[in-house]
């Protein structure tokens with residue numbers, strides 16, 4: 001199933017970022033941070049990392065992940081300062097961990113199986129997410145759960161499970177009355 | 183996100199006020215609006231903050247995503263909200279209320295129904311508890327106005343409900359798909375289903391949006407389709423009322439005679455205490471803080487607490503208890519699209535022990551002594567996929583398989599049972615602990631009686647019959663040992679005609695203090711088994727009339 005720009009928009013309007021917007025309200029390019037920093041990742045690097053994580057946590061049944069992630073997370077970073085700095089710090093820490101424990105500079109540069117091993121090793125699968133917690137908890141919160149929230153609170157993610165109007169998505173007051181598709 | 187800041191607002195008292203209202207939940211908001219509309223000078227003192235409407239989506243996200251404690255959705259908890267629960271049963275007070283403009287309706291579910299006639303004469307009907315000094319007919323016009331104010335969506339298809347003349351202001355929400363599954367089983371058993379009155383817009387109403395299906399009504403409706411009392415706070419302000427937020431009232435001060443309240447003493451964020459004087463004072467700060475504030479206002483004229491010559495302040499605390507049963511079917515049930523209910527049954531309200539017979543069987547009779555039961559058919563049984571995903575240890579295709587496996591076939595029934603008023607269930611002051619202003623915190627002493635337990639068991643019996651008829655498997659039951667409170671605080675300043683046994687008279691004025699009234703479920707004499715807020719709203723409108731007459 002293809003993730004559309006409408007899904008990104010839906011996930012964002014659920015989160016209150018884009019209100020009554022159209023797809024043109026979505027970002028097509030990663031944001032660039034106003035303050036450049038040599039020690040923190042760039043907007044493009046953050047986006048690559050999110051796409052690399054989505055590749056692991058999203059089901060193989062969906063396509064068009066990059067455009068969705070850029071549209072969703074990019075817009076969110078542009079609109080919400082707390083998310084912008086939180087996700088950037090989490091990516092910086094994840095990259096440092098990668099540099100120490102793996103033979104690569106950045107998490108996004110690892111191949112899929114190494115990425116999976118690394119997140120398991122870090123304990124991200126079983127971690128309690130927290131926006132202010134340890135690196136593991138912040139990776140779970142700002143990267144993994146952010147992406148899962150965007151997907152499963154959108155109509156396409158919901159439909160994969162059998163609910164086209166998932167919680168958190170304003171999908172109208174009629175779907176609850178309808179029976180299952182034939 | 184912490185509470186929205188309006189720290190530079192003017193929080194000094196008004197020079198001249200006809201009425202001071204304490205609390206800006208539905209009770210306070212409706213009293214303030216009604217009186218301001220009639221040209222009275224009204225000041226509302228509210229302990230909590232004003233919440234920005236724009237932040238509701240962010241609050242919703244906190245409610246769905248793990249990592250955020252439930253209490254942070256409406257910034258509850260901490261020193262301000264300290265309490266003790268020393269009774270037999272633990273009482274989770276801060277999950278049961280919200281402090282701020284709009285009060286607990288910011289978090290509520292929004293089911294609103296009238297008390298049944300029998301609720302006003304429990305002693306006459308069943309020989310237990312006590313009768314109210316007023317009856318359904320006294321409240322009937324106020325119920326109608328309350329429904330119009332809140333914008334209730336409903337239909338007149340409940341054959342067990344008390345009589346009404348006017349149609350509801352909004353059409354009812356249509357039954358859900360899962361209701362239609364229940365309907366087949368209920369027909370075979372002879373159990374009658376009907377719609378649920380919802381304080382929720384089925385169409386646009388009062389400049390608020392129609393429901394758009396976020397499915398997170400409890401604890402936050404981002405669209406504003408669910409009624410919350412900030413609506414009437416705004417209306418009251420438009421009529422000239424002043425609302426001071428972050429202004430917790432510390433105590434009420436009387437004149438020398440002790441028969442009139444002179445001023446409400448409140449604190450502001452800058453650490454200063456102010457006095458708001460008024461000709462009339464209305465307490466609308468909820469069923470726990472009202473008795474607490476009266477007890478905190480003890481003086482030489484009122485040594486056991488203000489308006490407490492009866493000793494009833496804080497006593498007879500009552501809750502509604504949840505009874506439920508759920509299971510899974512061999513087909514899809516389409517749950518968790520919306521966060522509210524569309525079908526109920528009040529059939530076992532006035533005759534909880536009755537047997538039923540339908541086209542193929544029925545519910546067996548019970549000859550036990552029982553209280554009223556309200557049965558609910560849930561639209562949000564089982565897991566919400568997005569919440570499950572955020573908690574899962576699996577990712578990718580395994581996660582999707584797990585979600586598909588868990589979601590889709592659940593059904594559940596809920597129900598409410600009201601407990602009897604008992605003196606020993608009460609709110610007192612815990613003088614060993616203090617809040618952020620150095621005041622003793624409320625102590626809740628709570629447990630349930632045998633009749634209430636039996637009634638919960640009876641509700642479970644009916645629920646099990648329906649689920650069995652539906653062919654549900656893996657049935658699990660929430661009975662008397664797993665039940666919890668529905669977050670309705672009733673009975674703690676009961677109404678009556680005898681000043682030695684009750685706190686307020688039928689006009690909602692305290693027996694002991696001439697210019698002090700109470701608008702709250704704290705004046706309920708019995709609990710019934712319906713959610714209380716429509717009755718709170720009706721009483722608030724009645725209270726406003728009496729205050730207005732005196733002014």
Ligand SMILES: Cc1cc2nc3c(=O)[nH]c(=O)nc-3n(C[C@H](O)[C@H](O)[C@H](O)COP(=O)(O)OP(=O)(O)OC[C@H]3O[C@@H](n4cnc5c(N)ncnc54)[C@H](O)[C@@H]3O)c2cc1C
Nearest residue numbers: 205207208209229281282285286291292293431467713715
């Ligand atoms: C999860 C949940 C679900 C619910 N669902 C339903 C439902 O479906 N149907 C229904 O009928 N009811 C429901 N309720 C109950 C409903 O919310 C309450 O009955 C209703 O809000 C009570 O109104 P109130 O104005 O008396 O008190 P509240 O709404 O609690 O408001 C009291 C206000 O007074 C303020 N206050 C407290 N102390 C002071 C002080 N010392 N000085 C100044 N201000 C003070 C508080 O900050 C608060 O804002 C639910 C409640 C909860 C928590």
Ligand code: SF4
Nearest residue numbers: 393394396397399403
């Ligand atoms: S489903 Fe509930 S939360 Fe969503 S718009 Fe309707 S009332 Fe509001």
